[in-house]
Amino acid sequence: MSEDKKDQLITINVDGKDYEVPPGMNLIQAVEKYAQKEIPHYCYHEKLSVAGNCRMCLVEMGTPMRDRATGEPILDDNGVQKIGWMPKPAIACNSNTSPGLHIKTDSPLVKDCRNGIMEFLLVNHPLDCPICDQAGECRLQEFATEYGRGYSRFIEDKNVKPKRTRLGPRVTLDDERCILCSRCIRFSQEIAKDDVLGFVDRGSYSTLSCYPGKELANNYSLNTVDICPVGALTDTDFRFKMRVWFLKQAKSICTESSVGVNTVVWAREGKIYRITPRQNDGVNDTWMSDSGRRLYNLVESEMRLLAAKFKKDVVTTEKAIEKAVDILKGAKFGIVGNTQSSVEEMAGIQSLAKSHGAPVMFVGHIQEGDDLLISKDATPNTRGALLTGLTKALPYRQRDVVGRNLKKGEMKTLVVFNEDLIEAGVDKSLLEQVDIIYVGSQQNATSEMAKVVIPSQVVFEKAGSFVNQNFRLQKFEACIPAPQGVKSDAAIITSLRAGLGDEDASSSLAKIWESLSSDVKEFEDLSYSRIPDEGVQLDGSRFDQLNYIETGSLHYEAQPELAETA
Amino acid sequence: MERKPLTLAEKTYMPQIVSGLGITFKNMFRKKVTMEYPEVKPPIPEGYRGQPALVKDPDGREKCVSCQLCEFVCPPKAISIIPGSIPEDSEHANVEKAPEEFDIDMLRCIYCGLCEEVCPEEAIFLQDNYSINGLSREELVFNKEKLYDIGGVREDEHFKWKKKKEAEVSGNPHH
Ligand code: SF4
Ligand code: SF4
Numbered sequence: 001m002s003e004d005k006k007d008q009l010i011t012i013n014v015d016g017k018d019y020e021v022p023p024g025m026n027l028i029q030a031v032e033k034y035a036q037k038e039i040p041h042y043c044y045h046e047k048l049s050v051a052g053n054c055r056m057c058l059v060e061m062g063t064p065m066r067d068r069a070t071g072e073p074i075l076d077d078n079g080v081q082k083i084g085w086m087p088k089p090a091i092a093c094n095s096n097t098s099p100g101l102h103i104k105t106d107s108p109l110v111k112d113c114r115n116g117i118m119e120f121l122l123v124n125h126p127l128d129c130p131i132c133d134q135a136g137e138c139r140l141q142e143f144a145t146e147y148g149r150g151y152s153r154f155i156e157d158k159n160v161k162p163k164r165t166r167l168g169p170r171v172t173l174d175d176e177r178c179i180l181c182s183r184c185i186r187f188s189q190e191i192a193k194d195d196v197l198g199f200v201d202r203g204s205y206s207t208l209s210c211y212p213g214k215e216l217a218n219n220y221s222l223n224t225v226d227i228c229p230v231g232a233l234t235d236t237d238f239r240f241k242m243r244v245w246f247l248k249q250a251k252s253i254c255t256e257s258s259v260g261v262n263t264v265v266w267a268r269e270g271k272i273y274r275i276t277p278r279q280n281d282g283v284n285d286t287w288m289s290d291s292g293r294r295l296y297n298l299v300e301s302e303m304r305l306l307a308a309k310f311k312k313d314v315v316t317t318e319k320a321i322e323k324a325v326d327i328l329k330g331a332k333f334g335i336v337g338n339t340q341s342s343v344e345e346m347a348g349i350q351s352l353a354k355s356h357g358a359p360v361m362f363v364g365h366i367q368e369g370d371d372l373l374i375s376k377d378a379t380p381n382t383r384g385a386l387l388t389g390l391t392k393a394l395p396y397r398q399r400d401v402v403g404r405n406l407k408k409g410e411m412k413t414l415v416v417f418n419e420d421l422i423e424a425g426v427d428k429s430l431l432e433q434v435d436i437i438y439v440g441s442q443q444n445a446t447s448e449m450a451k452v453v454i455p456s457q458v459v460f461e462k463a464g465s466f467v468n469q470n471f472r473l474q475k476f477e478a479c480i481p482a483p484q485g486v487k488s489d490a491a492i493i494t495s496l497r498a499g500l501g502d503e504d505a506s507s508s509l510a511k512i513w514e515s516l517s518s519d520v521k522e523f524e525d526l527s528y529s530r531i532p533d534e535g536v537q538l539d540g541s542r543f544d545q546l547n548y549i550e551t552g553s554l555h556y557e558a559q560p561e562l563a564e565t566a
Numbered sequence: 567m568e569r570k571p572l573t574l575a576e577k578t579y580m581p582q583i584v585s586g587l588g589i590t591f592k593n594m595f596r597k598k599v600t601m602e603y604p605e606v607k608p609p610i611p612e613g614y615r616g617q618p619a620l621v622k623d624p625d626g627r628e629k630c631v632s633c634q635l636c637e638f639v640c641p642p643k644a645i646s647i648i649p650g651s652i653p654e655d656s657e658h659a660n661v662e663k664a665p666e667e668f669d670i671d672m673l674r675c676i677y678c679g680l681c682e683e684v685c686p687e688e689a690i691f692l693q694d695n696y697s698i699n700g701l702s703r704e705e706l707v708f709n710k711e712k713l714y715d716i717g718g719v720r721e722d723e724h725f726k727w728k729k730k731k732e733a734e735v736s737g738n739p740h741h
């Protein structure tokens with residue numbers, strides 16, 4: 001690891017083998033990262049405070065012995081410093097690495113501890129696996145298989161606790177399955193800062209519940225479902241919809257705001273069932289907003305455009321593109337871009353605009369930020385538009401560019417990418433004076449007015465990349481196939497350009513990146529396949545003078561001037 | 567090769583006909599080894615693997631909870647399930663989950679019995695019927711209703727959910 005300076009490393013011994021690790025690192029993490037061994041744990045979570053209440057992570061620990069009086073190392077017969085093993089096992093989650101630390105993770109005592117903990121956890125655990133949404137990704141199932149005894153010695157009646165409790169609008173709780181790890185409580189307190197969960201009663205009657213009169217309703221509530229190691233907290237929307245082992249995972253980026261939260265999209269047979277966060281310590285840690293998880297509704301929304309239209313008549317996509325080309329050939333046209341588009345699509349739009357002298361305009365989208373993982377910029381790729389040169393100003397700092405440009409009366413046609421100009425406040429009478437070619441996935445007032453409508457894919461159906469508020473370039477994969485006849489924006493732009501006689505038109509990501517890396521300084525030496533899963537930090541200093549709207553978020557600091565005035 | 571000339575008796579063919587008829591009459595009065603399928607059907611041994619079907623417990627509760635393990639394990643992917651939830655006002659609301667749709671494509675099924683083996687709720691069993699026919703492919707995709715018709719009611723050793731419900735009603739005193 002490049003960031004660990006060699007001279008600072010210390011040596012610890014795990015199961016008789018020495019490993020070089022950084023000092024003061026959490027033991028569970030150090031063992032996982034450097035010794036490639038998992039210390040089973042429930043309550044410990046990398047991004048939360050340590051509670052140490054599940055006791056699953058017990059290991060044997062020892063430190064090099066020293067004489068109490070003199071501080072001299074005590075040596076054995078071979079001249080090696082003796083290890084003073086602690087008489088009882090200790091929890092790894094609340095220990096840090098220290099020089100010479102010895103631990104045993106698979107001694108008979110440790111195995112016995114895990115076996116005992118598992119038995120206690122399962123004593124009152126219901127036989128719910130067949131109806132439990134966690135099955136297949138349940139730590140309790142996994143560790144019971146690995147460390148449990150395999151049969152139950154408990155013949156008494158199991159505890160009865162509330163089942164199917166509604167904790168909030170999106171979370172359902174089954175208390176019988178809860179193993180009282182308190183991860184959800186710590187998350188609510190420490191990350192969501194919405195302290196609504198707590199334990200009531202004692203001993204085996206301990207029960208998780210919401211404080212009276214409160215509910216788990218904050219926009220980050222579903223993270224508790226993700227971190228719950230068992231099936232106690234479930235997503236009300238995903239509940240009983242599909243077993244996780246059928247779902248295929250694809251890496252994606254959330255388009256909710258310019259934070260660019262890393263996500264995993266879970267789909268089966270072309271249908272998306274859920275979206276969960278993907279860990280990225282430079283962007284979203286392990287969290288994401290509830291609202292971002294619902295964006296897959298775009299795929300099957302009622303407003304989804306599925307058929308191409310010419311003058312309101314349904315035509316094939318090819319035909320619509322042909323018609324669009326005919327319209328564009330004749331007259332001067334303008335382009336309304338969108339900061340929802342990927343870097344690759346923007347590159348295509350940029351080439352189209354350049355070779356035909358078309359002005360590119362934008363409409364700004366701002367929203368309430370929450371200073372955590374939703375920023376005020378409601379689109380994922382504003383920085384991409386700056387880098388590709390599609391715009392010089394920030395869209396949300398400009399006033400009615402489209403309207404002002406239309407008033408000049410030079411443009412006869414407007415190519416609109418996924419943008420509702422009516423909603424953005426552009427004068428309807430101005431729009432009526434031009435032919436609109438609408439390329440987008442959703443129907444809206446603008447697409448209704450358009451002469452040619454070309455349906456396009458939503459973010460889950462195509463691959464590409466976004467540049468987030470930190471100028472971090474992140475890529476997303478296609479998660480599901482697109483409906484028949486619905487093409488990607490990149491393919492549509494390419495067809496338009498080819499129709500207009502541009503020779504270098506190509507929608508292949510590799511080709512687009514070839515020109516991007518030569519045209520844009522910040523993209524030098526990059527290609528699509530070279531963008532790692534966690535993204536690439538770009539240098540955004542070229543745009544430092546712009547007045548970004550974002551205030552802080554988890555890993556973003558607001559511009560200094562802005563923070564003062566805000 | 568030189569052939570032996572036939573004797574007189576052989577020339578008449580009579581002894582051969584008589585001995586042949588003898589065999590015929592002897593077998594006419596023996597126990598029959600063939601059967602008149604399909605009017606008569608052979609006895610099916612215990613544990614025979616015929617068409618799979620869903621069963622209900624003696625209380626009439628559909629035992630399948632749509633855990634989809636059979637769908638996962640089925641080698642030819644003959645099973646397809648759409649899971650659903652049991653409404654809160656049902657008497658079996660505590661089971662929470664039941665299939666909304668449950669289809670088995672009998673043309674795909676290879677009668678391997680893995681679905682029966684994997685089912686944690688003892689809800690699917692291979693029956694003794696081996697003759698499954700129809701006039702179209704669609705007809706041979708059996709839906710939930712049809713599968714319950716075929717499977718019928720089966721005895722239950724555990725009554726897991728019933729006991730669970732009773733425990734929920736009586737609760738366990740805790741203060
Ligand atoms: S929490 Fe895990 S062990 Fe418990 S019922 Fe659910 S899947 Fe089974
Ligand atoms: S609900 Fe889940 S996360 Fe919360 S305490 Fe129980 S087991 Fe832990």
Ligand code: SF4
Nearest residue numbers: 640675676678679681
């Ligand atoms: S018997 Fe085998 S092939 Fe037939 S449904 Fe069951 S698992 Fe599938």
Ligand code: SF4
Nearest residue numbers: 630631633634636685
């Ligand atoms: S394995 Fe059993 S309970 Fe699960 S879906 Fe199949 S039949 Fe239903």
Ligand code: FES
Nearest residue numbers: 041043054055093
């Ligand atoms: S993980 Fe260490 S006590 Fe729970």
